[in-house]
Amino acid sequence: MAYQFDFLPVVQNTDLLLRGALFTLELTAIGAVFGVGLGIIGAVVRAWNIQPFARIFGVYVELIRNTPFLVQLFFIFFGLPSLGVQISEWQAAILAMVINLGAYSTEIIRAGIQAIPRGQLEASAALAMSRFETFRHVVLLPALGKVWPALSSQIIIVMLGSAVCSQIATEELSFAANFIQSRNFRAFETYALTTLLYLCMALMIRQLLNWIGRRYISRSRQ
């Protein structure tokens, strides 16, 4: 009596799904690198209270963390052109992801920097380390090491959140899913497989970030 599930019309489009998944991963990779970069700048500025930037970053963090990603995306994609800035859909997607992740990672990394004991800075000064050496080895890497799990989770949240970028026609995974189901009318099967793909990507990114964390970030502690 009931509905006959048929995954074949979806499986036949595996190449489209994989291409979409790859683009989602690319967006995430670029978004993560620049987003965390922005977060490091914001965290340093906020932790050391460098005015007026600390205040600007404070407002930025609150604005982004208290509005939905989808609205940020629409604001960038539809709003900016009316100010005369032309922007393509993948540029808008990346920009939105960087701005979004930047705000969250500012707060995450700031917590890490503020957890560095003062004595560490004094010790590095006593060892005649330069300011840059101190920043790199005594402040940044230990701080990132402390908050790496939280930062990893946030990167995964941004990857999952990027599914809504299909709404501005960025051709990532959920866009591919929409396209496929509009052709074969197997909406449930298509989205079920796509969801599974997202789950695998989330687990994969988690493993990758754990490995990066062990290999490059908290190496100094071993």
Added chain:
Amino acid sequence: MSDFTFWDIVRNLLTGLQWTLALSLVAFIGGGLIGLLVMVMRISKSALPRNVARTYIELFQGTPLLMQLFLVFFGVALAGVEISPWMAAAVALTLFTSAYLAEIWRGCVDSIPHGQWEASSSLALNPLEQLRYVILPQALRIAVAPTVGFSVQVVKGTAVTSIIGFTELTKTGGMLANATFEPFMVYGLVALGYFALCYPLSLSARYLERRLHASA
């Protein structure tokens, strides 16, 4: 040439905001109830309910909210039941919220010293009574701040429901932006609407967290 005055836009957006608020409340209350159940399963001593709960939580935390919405929206329709965007949105967001709240609350329950369980067990309370009369009252204190903090994610999550055609704040904004050709202003106002809902919640979460730390 738009027939909308600024106040028309604001009035329409406020109507959308009401739906955002209603959906958030439904999802949060429903999610809280189911979340409590999932949390109890998650801390169960027997493996089956524990693993079911863990899989449930990982499934919702590891997939996009948009996909969860689509699956509910199209999945229920497969069963031959007509489902409105409002119902689909409410169901999907409730499940999404329950998974996160269960995991947050599990952390709070886990942070209660194990001796409390043993002590209440020695008073001949059964496991459910131990949880109800000894553990939860203490865990509740710790749980308030992160729960209020998570409510911000629920409010923001409602924006995604615009995609399946539920006319809340973001959807209203989209329609107004198309009608007025002023996307910058309209989406700015939409963002302001979410900010007005979320910022007080963020502030109170931070306040509660500080107060808890000060007195603990």
